[in-house]
Amino acid sequence: MTTFRIDCQxxxxxxxxxxxxxxxxxACPFCRVRSFLLTxxxxxxxxxxxxxxxKELFYIPYWRFKGTLLFSLPAGNDHxxxxxxxxAADAPGLxxxxxxxxxAMKLKFVSPDMEGRFIxxxxxxxxxxxxxxxxxxxxxxxSVLYRAHLGESLGLLYSPFYAKxxxxxxxxxxxxxxxPPGNGFKGEKPGWKVNFVPALCxxxxxxxxxxxxxxxxxxxxxxxSWYPSGEKLTRVESHCLEGSEADLAYLPFWQITCETSDxxxxxxxxxxxAANLPMIVEASRAGREFRFWTPAxxxxxxxxxxxxxxxxxxxxxxxxxxxxxxxxxxxxTLPVEEACESLKVVLAGFLKPRRRVAEMLPRIAVQPTxxxLAYLPFxxxxxxxxxxxxxxxxxKNLLGLSGSL
Numbered sequence: 001m002t003t004f005r006i007d008c009q010x011x012x013x014x015x016x017x018x019x020x021x022x023x024x025x026x027a028c029p030f031c032r033v034r035s036f037l038l039t040x041x042x043x044x045x046x047x048x049x050x051x052x053x054x055k056e057l058f059y060i061p062y063w064r065f066k067g068t069l070l071f072s073l074p075a076g077n078d079h080x081x082x083x084x085x086x087x088a089a090d091a092p093g094l095x096x097x098x099x100x101x102x103x104a105m106k107l108k109f110v111s112p113d114m115e116g117r118f119i120x121x122x123x124x125x126x127x128x129x130x131x132x133x134x135x136x137x138x139x140x141x142x143s144v145l146y147r148a149h150l151g152e153s154l155g156l157l158y159s160p161f162y163a164k165x166x167x168x169x170x171x172x173x174x175x176x177x178x179x180p181p182g183n184g185f186k187g188e189k190p191g192w193k194v195n196f197v198p199a200l201c202x203x204x205x206x207x208x209x210x211x212x213x214x215x216x217x218x219x220x221x222x223x224x225s226w227y228p229s230g231e232k233l234t235r236v237e238s239h240c241l242e243g244s245e246a247d248l249a250y251l252p253f254w255q256i257t258c259e260t261s262d263x264x265x266x267x268x269x270x271x272x273x274a275a276n277l278p279m280i281v282e283a284s285r286a287g288r289e290f291r292f293w294t295p296a297x298x299x300x301x302x303x304x305x306x307x308x309x310x311x312x313x314x315x316x317x318x319x320x321x322x323x324x325x326x327x328x329x330x331x332x333t334l335p336v337e338e339a340c341e342s343l344k345v346v347l348a349g350f351l352k353p354r355r356r357v358a359e360m361l362p363r364i365a366v367q368p369t370x371x372x373l374a375y376l377p378f379x380x381x382x383x384x385x386x387x388x389x390x391x392x393x394x395x396k397n398l399l400g401l402s403g404s405l
Contacts (some may be wrong), residue, residue: 003020003021003022003103004020004021004045004102004103004107005018005019005020005021005105005106005107006018006019006020006021006045006106006107006108006109007106007107007108008108008109008194010026010028010030010031010033010035011033011035011196012028012031012033012035013028013030013031013033015028015029015030015031017029018106020212020213021153022153022213022333023037023212023213024036024037024210024212024213024214024215024228025037025199025210025211025212025213025214025217026196026212027212033198034198034199034207034208035196035197035198035199036196036197036198036199036208036217036228036233037194037195037196038194038195038196038197038228038230038231038232038233039192039194039195039231040230040231042154042155042156043109043155043156043194044109044110044155044156044158044190044192045102045107045108045109045110045155045156045157045158046059046107046108046109046110046114046157046158046160047098047101047102047105047107047157047158047159047160047171048105048106048107048108048160048171049160049170049171049173050170050171050172050173051170051173052115052160052170055162055170056116056117056162056163057115057116057117057160057161057162057170058116058117058118058119058160058161058162058163058185058187059116059117059118059119059158059159059160059161059187060087060088060089060094060119060158060159060161060185061087061088061089061118061119061120061121061156061157061158062085062086062087062088062097062098062156062157062158062159063085063086063088063121063123063125063128063129063154063155063156063157064084064085064102064153064154064155064156064157065082065083065084065085065125065128065129065132065149065152065153065154066082066083066084066151066152066153067081067082067149067150067151067152067153067338068080068081068082068149068150068151068300068301069081069082069132069133069136069147069148069149070147070148070149070150070301070305070341070342070345071144071146071147072144072145072146072147072344072345072348072357072361073143073144073145074143074145074354074357074358075354076349077301077305077345077348077349079150079301079302080136081300081301082132082136084097084132085097085098085102085157086123086128086131086132088121088122088123088128088156089119089121089122089123089185090122090123091180091185093167093176093177093178093180094161094167095159095169095176098157098159101159101171102157105171107157109193109194110156110158110190110192110193111190111192111193111194112189112190112191112192112193114189114190116160116187117185117186117187117188117189118158118187118188118189118190119185119186119187120187120188121156125154129149133147143358145348145357145358145361145362146344146345146348146361146362148341148342148344148345149338149341150301150304150338150341150342151298151299151304151334151338152338152341159171163179163180164179165179166178166179167179167180195231197231197232197233199217201219201221201222201224201226202226202232202233202235203219203222203224203235204219204221204222204224206219206220206221206222207219208226210331211331213331213333214331214332214333215227215228215331215332215333215334215335216236216238216252216296216331216332216373217233218238218324218325220324223323223324224238225237225238225324225373227332227336236371236372236373237322237372237373238322238323238324238325238372238373238374238375239255239317239320239321239322239323239372239373239374239375240320240321240322240323240324240325240326240374240375241316241319241320241321241374241375241376241377241389242321242323242377243377243388245377245379245388247328247380248326248328248377248378248379248380248388249328249329249330249377249378249380249385250325250326250328250329250330250375250376250377250378251295251297251329251330251375251376251378251385251387251394252295252296252297252325252329252330252331252332252373252374252375253293253294253295253296253311253373253374253375253376254292254293254294254295254296254334254336254339254371254372254373254374255291255292255293255317255371255372255373255374256291256292256293256294256336256339256340256343256368256370256371257289257290257291257292257368257369257370257371258292258343258366258367258368258369259366259367259369260364260365260366260367261363261364261365262360262363262364262365263347263360263364265290265347266289266290267286267287267288267289267290268281268285268286268287268288268289268290268315269281269285269286269287270290271290271312271313271315272286274350274351274352275313275350275351275352276352276353277313285318288315288318289317290315291312291315291317292308292312292343292346292347293308293311293312293314293315293316293374294307294308294311294312294334294339294342294343294346295307295308295334295339296332296333296334296336296339296373297330297331297332297333297334297399298333298334299394299398299399300398300401303394303395303398304342305342305345305346305349306392307392307394308342308346308349309346309349309350310390310392311376311390311392312346312350313350314389314390316374316376316389316390317374319389320374325375329375330399332373336371339371340368340371343366343368344361344364344366347361347364347366348361376388376389378394380396383395383396383397384396385399
């Protein structure tokens with residue numbers, strides 16, 4: 001288990017509740033009110049102190065990253081899964097990492113009414129993430145053409161400490177080193193809180209539909225789909241390719257339109273040239289708009305890239321129609337921002353000839369300009385979900401384990 005467990009309260013009735021780190025749609029078992037969790041950037045969590053009474057606690061920030069590092073190499077793509085954290089304060093004597101404490105304990109969301117001083121991060125996440133990449137990319141060849149991250153869970157973990165004659169770890173209530181000058185660090189009250197917004201359609205007020213881990217919610221009353229943007233829900237286009245078979249499952253994908261530099265990728269004809277596909281394209285299809293495709297759900301990196309490359313080369317959008325997915329569909333669990341991070345790696349996977357990738361990839365820029373959701377039908381067999389039109393398959397066990405990524 002690599003996800004956090006979080007103690008919180010229902011914003012409507014105050015009843016205690018337990019959430020998993022990946023939960024976004026909260027349904028209170030007492031008052032039945034459904035809320036969607038929103039934050040302007042990333043979630044912030046507090047580890048519990050063992051014996052907090054009578055102690056002046058201060059909270060040290062730790063950046064936490066969970067996701068997959070993607071590497072484009074001349075010979076192909078490689079990846080490494082990480083679940084790491086790193087101290088974001090700059091003071092001697094503090095633990096450099098919290099290890100697996102956060103996964104083993106019940107956390108709380110940071111809130112403005114919490115007692116104690118919260119120390120702001122000195123090191124930005126960008127600095128810390130660069131250090132993560134360097135540390136865990138050392139085993140790779142030196143000729144890395146491009147780095148990206150996928151399926152990212154980014155957050156701040158605050159761990160409690162206090163100072164007397166020595167510096168104490170308040171989680172263990174045990175001394176860990178010399179007391180800092182002035183017996184503490186300069187901190188402040190937290191100015192952040194998680195927002196629980198009603199899971200109601202912003203257009204018509206109807207109940208929004210979704211599983212607890214879903215990032216995209218659907219309104220069956222006005223046929224609209226909604227996606228978090230900062231501290232509010234915004235409308236997102238939803239398309240669907242209806243299958244003719246019974247008992248099909250529908251999986252979500254991001255379709256992303258981009259501007260690219262140093263390579264032409266505006267039309268299907270451009271794709272055929274870039275990927276050196278062995279086919280003659282009809283004039284009526286050659287000019288149709290090109291879009292990248294990626295799964296809108298978390299998968300292990302090899303399966304994710306295989307599915308993204310296969311659907312990007314197939315370009316099924318001409319068969320889509322604006323529609324919500326049928327009832328049996330997998331939730332959107334991968335933010336579109338993370339999907340956009342992967343696009344250059346997807347591009348590197350199908351560029352031909354391979355000898356040109358090392359020369360071209362560092363110069364290519366991929367700038368997303370528009371995105372929408374697309375739901376595709378999958379046939380279920382004993383081990384896999386198989387896409388009806390393309391034959392691309394997703395292992396059922398991999399899909400089931402995606403919640404822990």
